[in-house]
Amino acid sequence: MIIAALLTMFFQVPALQEEPVPVLGVLETPQAEEAPAVMARLLFHRIQGSWKPLVAEEARRQPAARWMVAYQGRALGRVELAPVSSEEAGLRLGLLRSLVDPAMAPRLPCTPGEFGGWLRTADRRPLVIQPTHQAIDPDGWKPERAPEGFKAKLWPALKRAWGAWRPVHCPRGSERALPLRIRARDLVVPQAFRSRDGRWVVAVGLELDRYGCDGVVDPEWFPHWFLMDQGSIRFLGRELTWVDAGNFGNTGRSDILFAHSGYNEDGYVLWSAGLRERAEVRWTYH
Numbered sequence: 001m002i003i004a005a006l007l008t009m010f011f012q013v014p015a016l017q018e019e020p021v022p023v024l025g026v027l028e029t030p031q032a033e034e035a036p037a038v039m040a041r042l043l044f045h046r047i048q049g050s051w052k053p054l055v056a057e058e059a060r061r062q063p064a065a066r067w068m069v070a071y072q073g074r075a076l077g078r079v080e081l082a083p084v085s086s087e088e089a090g091l092r093l094g095l096l097r098s099l100v101d102p103a104m105a106p107r108l109p110c111t112p113g114e115f116g117g118w119l120r121t122a123d124r125r126p127l128v129i130q131p132t133h134q135a136i137d138p139d140g141w142k143p144e145r146a147p148e149g150f151k152a153k154l155w156p157a158l159k160r161a162w163g164a165w166r167p168v169h170c171p172r173g174s175e176r177a178l179p180l181r182i183r184a185r186d187l188v189v190p191q192a193f194r195s196r197d198g199r200w201v202v203a204v205g206l207e208l209d210r211y212g213c214d215g216v217v218d219p220e221w222f223p224h225w226f227l228m229d230q231g232s233i234r235f236l237g238r239e240l241t242w243v244d245a246g247n248f249g250n251t252g253r254s255d256i257l258f259a260h261s262g263y264n265e266d267g268y269v270l271w272s273a274g275l276r277e278r279a280e281v282r283w284t285y286h
Contacts, residue, residue: 021045021046021047022045022046022130022132022248022249022250023042023044023045023046023054023062023130023131024042024043024044024045024046024051024128024129024130024248024257024270025040025041025042025043025067025095025128025129025130026040026041026043026126026127026128026129026243026257026268027039027040027041027069027079027099027105027106027124027126027127027129028041028115028122028124028126028127029115029117029120029121029122029123029124030096030120031117031118031119031120031266031285032096032119032120035096036098036099036102037102037123038099038102038105038107038124039096039097039098039099040067040079040081040096040097040098040099040129041095041096041097041268042054042058042059042062042095042097043095043268043270043281044270044279044281045058046249050272050273050277050279051249051255051270051272051277051279052279053279053280053281054095054281056095059095059096059097060084060097062081062097062131063081063131064080064081064082064083064100065080065081065131066078066079066080066131067079067080067081067129067130067131068129068130068131068132068133068134068135069105069106069127069128069129070127070128070129070130070135070244070246071106071108071127071128071244072137072142072244072245073135073136073137073140073245073246074135075134075135076106076127077104077105077106078104079099079100079101079104079105079129080099080100080101080104081097081098081099081100082097082098082099082100084097095281105127106127107124108124108125108127109123109124109125110122110123110124110125114241115241115259115261116261117261117266118261118264118265118266118285119285125243126243126259126268127244128243128244128246128248128257130248132250134247135246136246136247137245137246137247137254138247138252138253138254139195139196139197139199139245139253139254140195140196140254141193141194141195141201141245141254141256142193142194143191143192143193144192144193144194145192146189146192146200146202150189150192150200150202150204150228151184151185151187151189151204152184153228153233154187154202154204154226154228154233155183155184155187157226157233157235158187158204158205158224158226160235161224161235161238162220165218165220166179167179167180167182167206167220167221168180168213169210169211169212169213170211170212170213170214171212172212174212177213180210182206186206186207187204187205187206188204188205188206188207188223189202189203189204190203190205190223191203191223191242193242193245195254198230199227199228199229199230200227200228200229201225201226201227201228201236201242201256201275202225202226202228203223203224203225203240203242204223204224204226205221205222205223205224205238206221208221208222216263219238219239219262219263220238222238222239223238223240224237224238225237225238225240225258227275234275236258236271236275237258237260237269237278239260239261239262240258240259240260240269241258241259241260241261242256242258243257243258243259243268244256244257245257248270248272249272251272251273253272253273253274255270255271255272256270256271256272256275257269257270258270258271260280260282264284264285264286265282265283265284265285266282266283267280267281267282267283268280268281
């Protein structure tokens with residue numbers, strides 16, 4: 001009798017449910033003229049402790065359940081993804097998903113050119129979406145004005161990131177490019193973010209108005225992002241724009257998502273694991 005009762009109790013215990021795989025996407029203005037004004041772009045999933053890019057087929061299989069929209073560690077609302085239509089299945093940008101009700105998508109405006117794309121100007125900033133109920137930024141990243149002394153500290157690191165590249169410019173009335181002398185005090189710091197524990201993520205670069213030449217602008221002219229952590233400085237990338245920070249992988253630490261925009265190329269870059277692991281999704285248009 002006792003053995004029978006124990007067996008009955010054992011089989012009545014509900015099976016432990018496997019933790020859902022964290023998935024990270026954004027609401028964005030898609031870079032496709034035939035697309036709506038706002039869509040969901042599914043970017044990464046977390047597999048075996050690391051973020052990996054989603055491929056188009058995986059993105060199409062993601063459930064349409066209500067996805068939380070978050071910004072700066074707080075929930076802004078929820079959206080529901082529509083089933084993949086035959087028209088969307090044929091789009092070159094296969095990670096895009098339509099919304100059941102686009103009017104439910106929260107909208108935060110952005111400054112002109114802040115999230116500029118190759119084919120279409122964004123009128124809203126990308127917002128993180130995840131199939132979860134919680135929005136939190138454990139590391140407490142906040143925008144702050146960088147101290148003036150950061151320019152001198154970042155100048156050697158910026159030159160290392162440039163490598164052999166040397167800036168040139170076309171002075172007013174000149175048709176030929178001339179070497180441009182740059183010193184630390186000439187740098188600009190358009191954005192900086194500080195965590196609760198005193199780390200900084202800083203964008204630093206040159207004033208683009210000084211270039212003055214025709215043609216494609218070298219990517220070195222655009223801000224370069226660095227992590228400043230207890231005296232160490234580490235390069236994170238260039239042609240990036242800060243999107244958001246949050247506990248996207250349910251690890252108890254904040255990850256940081258950037259949007260990337262370059263010549264004939266857009267995408268997203270995700271830094272995780274204490275900003276030591278990088279994952280990226282990029283695409284071109286021709």
